[in-house]
Every structure is written in C-alpha cells, then in structure tokens.
Amino acid sequence: xxxxxxxxxxxxxxxxxxxxxxxxxxxxxxxxxxxxxxxxxxxxxxxxxxxxxxxxxxxxxxxxxxxxxxxxxxxxxxxxxxxxxxxxxxxxxxxxxxxxxxxxxxxxxxxxxxxxxxxxxxxxxxxxxxxxxxxxxxxxxxxxxxxxxxxxxxxxxxxxxxxxxxxxxxxxxxxxxxxxxxxxxxxxxxxxxxxxxxxxxxxxxxxxxxxxxxxxxxxxxx
Ligand code: ADP
Numbered sequence: 001x002x003x004x005x006x007x008x009x010x011x012x013x014x015x016x017x018x019x020x021x022x023x024x025x026x027x028x029x030x031x032x033x034x035x036x037x038x039x040x041x042x043x044x045x046x047x048x049x050x051x052x053x054x055x056x057x058x059x060x061x062x063x064x065x066x067x068x069x070x071x072x073x074x075x076x077x078x079x080x081x082x083x084x085x086x087x088x089x090x091x092x093x094x095x096x097x098x099x100x101x102x103x104x105x106x107x108x109x110x111x112x113x114x115x116x117x118x119x120x121x122x123x124x125x126x127x128x129x130x131x132x133x134x135x136x137x138x139x140x141x142x143x144x145x146x147x148x149x150x151x152x153x154x155x156x157x158x159x160x161x162x163x164x165x166x167x168x169x170x171x172x173x174x175x176x177x178x179x180x181x182x183x184x185x186x187x188x189x190x191x192x193x194x195x196x197x198x199x200x201x202x203x204x205x206x207x208x209x210x211x212x213x214x215x216x217x218x219x220x221x222x
Contacts, residue, residue, distance in 0.1 A: 005030055007049075009065070009073035009096070011056045011087050013040040016102060016123060017076030021048050034065055036083075056087035059094055068094040075101035075117075085111060092116050137219030141205060152180070153215050155206045158222050162202040171218060172196065177210040 006029050010021040013035040021033045021044060031048040035041050036055045044051040054061040056077065067073055073096045077084040084101065085108075091099045092115060100119045103109040112120045134140050143153040161168055171177060181190040182198070183205040208218065 002028075006071040007032065007066075007069065009034065009062075009067040009070040009091075011035075011062075011067075011073065011075045011091075012077035012084075012102075013044060013051075014076065014078055016078065017074070018044060020074060020076060025049070032066055032070065034062070034067070055083075056090060057083055059090040062087075062090055063094055067091070068096060070096060072096070072098040072100065075099070078102060078104065081108065084108075085115070088112055088115050088117050137216075137222075139222045140219050143215070146209070149211060150209055151212060151215060152207065152209050153219075154183070155208065155219070155222065157200045157202070157204040157206060159202055161200045163199060165197045165199055166194070166206075167196040168200075170221065174210070174214055174218065177208060177214045177218060180207040180209055182206055 008021075008024050008029055009032045010017050010024070011034045013021060013033050017033070017035070018040070021031045024031050025048045032050045032052065033041065033044050033048050034052050034054050034056060036053065038053045041051045041053050050065070052065045054065055056062060056075070062068070073091045075084055075087045075091065077087060081104070088099060088101045099117045100121065101112045101117045103112055103120050103122050105122075109120045109122060130143070133143055139156045139158055141154040141156055143151050145151045166179075179191045181188055182194060184201065184203070208215065210218070
C-alpha cells in the first residue's frame, strides 16, 4: 500500500455510498465496499479496491471482509433503519477506530451518536440547510460552519464593486468579522499581504470568518 494511503469501508452501495466509494478511490484511497445486494456490488467490482457482497448485520462477515483493519468506516445504508443501526453497532464492536454514519432523522441521529458513531451525516437535511443559506444570500457562494460558533464563507464580489477598493465594501466597522483573503482566478492572496485599498475586480471572491449574525449582516449589505 502506498505510504499515507488510508483504507475506508463503505457499507451500503446505493447512490450515496457508491458516490463516496468512487470519489475516495479517485482521491487515491483504498476502499472496501460492502452491500448485501449483489446487483449493487457488481458495477463497482473493477472500480474500487474490493467490492464485497455481505450483510453488515453480521459482524463476522465484516471482520472477514477486513473492515476491522480500516482507518474509517461509513454506514451509508439509507432505507433500512435496523440494518443501519446494527451495522453501526457492529463497527463499534469490531473496533473500527473512526465511524461515520448516515441518519434519516433527528431521532436516528441521536441513536447513532449514543452508539458512539463519531460523525453523523444527514445528507438531505445538511444539503437543504446549505442550499437555503446560499439561496438566501445571492452573493454567498459557500459557507462552512467551523463547529465553534464561527463559519467560513466565500462571497462573490458584486459587479458594482469592480474597480473599487476593498474598503468600499464598508465592513471595517463589523466586530468579529475576519477577512481571510481574496480568490482571483486560480490564485489566492491572504489578507495579510493586501491592504484595504486593494482594488477588487469582477469575478473576485472574498473569504471571511465570522459569527452567523455578522455574516448575515455582511451578506445583506452586499
Ligand atoms: P441511497 O439513497 O444512498 O441510494 P439506499 O437506502 O437506497 O440509499 O441504499 C442503501 C444500500 O444499502 C442498498 O444498496 C442496500 O442494498 C444496502 N443495504 C441495505 N441493508 C444492508 C445490509 N444489512 N448490509 C449491507 N448492505 C445493505
């Protein structure tokens, strides 16, 4: 195995799981994909390191597939709540050090957290929140909660600021708002290399870190 390569187990190869398995493989990771249904496994057979037909409710089958030795395992079983929960428990039982799992609801999320799943994702909910934020603020390209009350946001510079200095945005008085840098084309200039009289151009993006209320004010002011 190449140095630094990590091994992931992806359990459940529906749309969500197979996308994760293929993308991790593309990123250079070694992926063991497992699904109880052979028709889900066959299309991935020559695309990921190992594609295995097994029922994740069976802890011995998971051990046999080499899941216990993986760095991270993710449960991507969607519809079948029982299988999702039992698979997550089995990963804990066989000693996988880092476990992620997909939840369908808040209650399901809580159960998985109680079992000891390290990170629970709710793709529909998480994507919905993300889409709502970006819909709400037309210049907000992307935002990422940092988990400590702060978020990082990537904001499109509105065309009306083309040829104007950064100071024209009028945000110097905002408390608890940090300008991280400027994205221009393929380049990135950290803010400590720029001054507030630096001229903005059409197509520029600005990266900020701040608290949600300040970021909302920022987005509303653009
Ligand atoms: P998606 O919305 O991502 O397509 P699905 O719930 O449709 O999610 O797919 C989840 C996958 O998990 C299916 O391919 C299904 O065969 C698989 N699966 C369900 N139960 C088990 C189980 N006990 N062990 C392994 N795989 C399972």
